[in-house]
Amino acid sequence: MSDGGGTSFLKHARTFAGLTLVSRVLGLVRDAVIVRILGVSGLGTAFGIAFQFPNTFRRLFGEGALSASLIPEYAGLLKNDPTLAHRFASLTVGVMAAGLGGVVLVLELGLLALLWLADVPEDGRRALVLLAAMLPYMPLVCITAALGGMLQTHGRFAAQAGAPIILNLCMIVAAAGSAYALGAPAETVALAVAAAVSLAGVLQVLWCLRDLRGTVHWTRDLEGAAVPARRMFRRMVPVVLGLGTIQIATLIESWVIVAWPLYQGPTISGHPYPLDEAAGAALYNAQRLYQFPLGIFGIALATAVFPTLARLADEPAAFAATLRRSIRLALFMGVPATLGLIWVSRDLTAVVYQGGAVDAEDTRRMAECLGMYAPLVGTYSLTHVLTRAFYARGDTSLPTRISIATVVLGLVLGTSLMWILRERGLALGGSLAAVVQIVWLVRAADARLGGGPAGPIFNAGTLGALARIGACGGVMLLALAGFSLLWPHEEGVSVAAHAVRLSADVMAGGAAYLGATALLCREDLRTLLNRSPRRAPISPS
Numbered sequence: 001m002s003d004g005g006g007t008s009f010l011k012h013a014r015t016f017a018g019l020t021l022v023s024r025v026l027g028l029v030r031d032a033v034i035v036r037i038l039g040v041s042g043l044g045t046a047f048g049i050a051f052q053f054p055n056t057f058r059r060l061f062g063e064g065a066l067s068a069s070l071i072p073e074y075a076g077l078l079k080n081d082p083t084l085a086h087r088f089a090s091l092t093v094g095v096m097a098a099g100l101g102g103v104v105l106v107l108e109l110g111l112l113a114l115l116w117l118a119d120v121p122e123d124g125r126r127a128l129v130l131l132a133a134m135l136p137y138m139p140l141v142c143i144t145a146a147l148g149g150m151l152q153t154h155g156r157f158a159a160q161a162g163a164p165i166i167l168n169l170c171m172i173v174a175a176a177g178s179a180y181a182l183g184a185p186a187e188t189v190a191l192a193v194a195a196a197v198s199l200a201g202v203l204q205v206l207w208c209l210r211d212l213r214g215t216v217h218w219t220r221d222l223e224g225a226a227v228p229a230r231r232m233f234r235r236m237v238p239v240v241l242g243l244g245t246i247q248i249a250t251l252i253e254s255w256v257i258v259a260w261p262l263y264q265g266p267t268i269s270g271h272p273y274p275l276d277e278a279a280g281a282a283l284y285n286a287q288r289l290y291q292f293p294l295g296i297f298g299i300a301l302a303t304a305v306f307p308t309l310a311r312l313a314d315e316p317a318a319f320a321a322t323l324r325r326s327i328r329l330a331l332f333m334g335v336p337a338t339l340g341l342i343w344v345s346r347d348l349t350a351v352v353y354q355g356g357a358v359d360a361e362d363t364r365r366m367a368e369c370l371g372m373y374a375p376l377v378g379t380y381s382l383t384h385v386l387t388r389a390f391y392a393r394g395d396t397s398l399p400t401r402i403s404i405a406t407v408v409l410g411l412v413l414g415t416s417l418m419w420i421l422r423e424r425g426l427a428l429g430g431s432l433a434a435v436v437q438i439v440w441l442v443r444a445a446d447a448r449l450g451g452g453p454a455g456p457i458f459n460a461g462t463l464g465a466l467a468r469i470g471a472c473g474g475v476m477l478l479a480l481a482g483f484s485l486l487w488p489h490e491e492g493v494s495v496a497a498h499a500v501r502l503s504a505d506v507m508a509g510g511a512a513y514l515g516a517t518a519l520l521c522r523e524d525l526r527t528l529l530n531r532s533p534r535r536a537p538i539s540p541s
Contacts, residue, residue: 018161019161019162019165020161020164020295020296020299020300021296022162022165023161023162023164023165023168023295024291024292024295024296026165026168026169026172027164027168027288027292028288028289028292028352029168029172030168030171030172030175031285031288031352031353032352032353033172033175033176033179034047034171034175034189034193035281035285035353035356035357035358036353036355036356036357036358037175037179037186037189037356037357038186038189038190038281038357039186039278039281039356039357039358039362040278040281040282040285040357040358040362040365040366041277041278041281041357042123042126042261042262042277042278043123043126043186043187043190044278044280044281044284044285045123045127045258045259045262045277045278045279045280045281045284046123046124046126046127046130046190046262046280047127047130047190047193047194047281048254048280048281048283048284048285049127049254049255049258049259049280049284050127050128050130050131050134050194051130051134051194051197051284052250052251052254052255052284053131053134053135053138053251053254053255054134054135054137054138054141054197056247056250056251057138057141057142057247069232069233069235069236069391069396070092070146070149070150070232071149071152071153071306071307071310072235072310072313072391072392072394073088073228073231073232073235074088074089074149074150074153075153075307075310075311077228078153078154084224084225084228086216086217086218086219087219087221087222087223087224087225088225088228088229088232089150089216089218090216090218090219090220090222090225091222091225091226091229092146092229092232093143093146093147093218095229096139096142096143096146097139097143100138100139100142100143101139103138103139104135104136104138104139107135108132108135111128111131111132111135112132114128115128115129115132120263121262121263121265123262123263123277124259124262124263126187126190127259127262129191130190130191130194133191133194133195133197133198134194134197134198135198136198136201137197137198137200137201139201140198140201140202140204140205141201141204143205144163144201144204144205144207144208147205147208147209147212148163148208150212150215150216151208151211151212151215152303152304152306152307153307154215155307156211156215161300162207163204163207163208166200166203166204166207167197167200167201167204169200170196170197170199170200170203171193171196171197171200173196174189174192174193174195174196175189175192175193177192178192178193186357235394235396236396238396238397238400249407249408249410249411250407252411253411253414253426254280257275257414257415257418257426258275258279258280258283258423258426259280260273260275261273261275261276261277261279262277262280274418274419274422274425275418275422275423278362278365279422279423280423282362282365282366282369282423283369283423283426283427285349285353285366286349286366286367286369286370286372286373286427287373289341289345289348289349289352289366289370289373290341290370290373290374290376290377293333293337293341293377294337294376294377294380294381297330297333297334297337297377297381298330298333298334298377298380298381298382298384298385299381299384301326301329301330301333301381301384301385302326302330302381302384302385302387302388305322305323305326305385305388306388306391306392308322309322309323309388309389309392310391310392312392313392313393313394316452316453316454317453317454319389319392319393319449319454320449320450320454320455320457321454323385323386323389323445323449323457324457324459324461324462326385326389327382327385327386327457327458327462327466328462328465328466328469328524329524330381330382330384330385331378331381331382331466331469332469332517332521332524332525333381334377334378334379334381334382335378335469335470335472335473336472336473336476336509336510336513337377337378337381338374338375338377338378339473339476339477339509340476340505340506340509340510341370341371341374341377342371342374343477343480343505343509344502344505344506345367345368345370345371345374346363346364346367346489346498347498347499347501347502347505348367348370348502349363349366349367349370350363350367350495350498351495351498351499351502353366354495354498355495360492365423368424369423369424369427372421372424372427372428372431373427373430373431374431375431375434375435376430376431376434379431379434379435379437379438380434382438382441382442383434383437383438383441386399386438386441386442386445387399387403387441389445389449390444390445390448390449393448393449395448398444398448399441399444402437402440402441402444403437405440406433406434406436406437406440407433409432409433409436410429410430410432410433410434411429412429413428413429413430413432413433414426414427414428414429414430415429416429417429442458445457445458446458465521465523465524468520468521469517469521469524471516471520472513472516472517472520472521473513475512475513475515475516476509476512476513476516478512479508479509479511479512480505480508480509480512483504483505483508487501487504489501
């Protein structure tokens with residue numbers, strides 16, 4: 001039996017993943033340049049938490065609530081009433097530009113008043129100034145996400161996947177140009193990079209608008225568009241409320257827990273605070289490294305499959321088959337990425353970050369955080385796929401409630417563990433909460449998304465495939481452990497030596513995993529490589 005078109009998303013996933021790979025590589029170059037200039041320091045923490053604010057806003061409105069509600073609504077309108085779809089698109093972008101622009105204006109005035117009236121320590125003032133420079137990026141990146149959702153519905157993924165490349169190039173040019181060409185001090189470099197972020201937002205919107213020419217017909221005639229727009233915004237409400245809690249928790253972690261030493265000093269209520277002013281920089285830079293494989297594999301796959309799932313929402317058997325294949329591919333790529341990241345964390349951190357203002361002790365500190373964050377690659381890869389499956393069925397409430405509960409759990413675990421493990425405790429708390437979230441989502445998927453003729457989502461075939469993927473990951477670890485006996489890891493070596501060791505481990509682990517999957521997971525490997533299996537396609541059951 002056919003999978004109902006379930007493989008059609010794979011071409012888009014490869015396109016999205018390829019461009020995302022370019023973006024992520026440039027992102028690593030960007031981070032490598034910036035951290036070598038700013039260091040693992042109070043200034044590095046100030047920049048990291050300032051950049052976290054527009055990113056949080058993007059996740060809330062741009063890539064979370066808006067995408068979850070816009071794509072199914074827009075896809076339905078295109079199918080049934082293309083003229084109304086164009087009006088709906090015009091109204092959505094207009095409302096976002098006016099509404100979010102107004103929010104940014106209010107926030108800018110609030111920051112100006114705070115800087116003018118409040119007695120804020122120097123590192124704290126730097127964070128507020130950098131935030132003010134980056135705030136215009138917030139509405140721009142949300143509009144980019146909306147335009148990208150429209151492009152995805154039309155089966156065009158290149159523009160949205162390429163938009164982050166613009167951001168990375170702008171930040172690299174600003175950092176390298178101001179520091180190395182002009183010889184500016186680190187504080188000036190940070191401000192130049194912050195301004196480049198807002199400029200990149202303008203360029204990203206123009207980039208997506210260019211790709212939409214001839215596809216969306218922008219119009220001032222909005223007759224009838226208010227009805228689907230209200231429907232979309234009503235669908236957004238539970239996600240906004242849920243993600244609002246999630247993003248508030250993220251901001252609390254960044255601007256209260258991590259930033260405490262910047263504003264209040266090294267103590268709390270007369271007791272030593274477990275984090276110092278550089279903790280935020282260590283966490284931020286470690287996050288950037290685990291987000292590299294997550295963006296290439298997990299998010300790319302979930303983004304590509306979402307429109308397909310939305311189109312198949314009223315075809316239970318085809319929907320279930322597509323979701324099962326996506327789950328298997330998410331873990332087929334996520335398991336080795338997670339295990340490999342834990343294994344190479346020290347060498348990878350040294351190769352990307354060490355040098356300039358970053359010494360070996362800074363590298364060790366960031367690598368330990370990265371090891372705690374690594375499980376998020378596998379768990380988030382699967383979480384993104386399952387969450388979008390719920391969204392495609394119009395169920396935004398359940399995954400949001402699960403996210404709220406697990407984010408609060410992560411915040412509680414992280415703030416408890418940081419008194420023992422310092423910044424590593426915050427990273428470990430997030431990873432433990434993510435495991436709870438994925439277990440919860442798996443159980444909910446079988447209860448809400450399966451059943452009937454389609455059968456459970458996690459049926460015997462899917463569970464067997466996941467067990468084989470886990471076995472292949474075990475083979476990879478055994479190969480790496482054997483390799484380390486022949487070539488033990490050494491401390492205090494040069495960055496070049498770390499690079500050689502990293503390359504060797506990647507090749508050894510990759511060869512072992514591919515060899516194991518060729519024997520145990522042949523069908524998933526062929527699907528990933530876009531080769532037809534010798535046996536019949538996966539049936540919906």
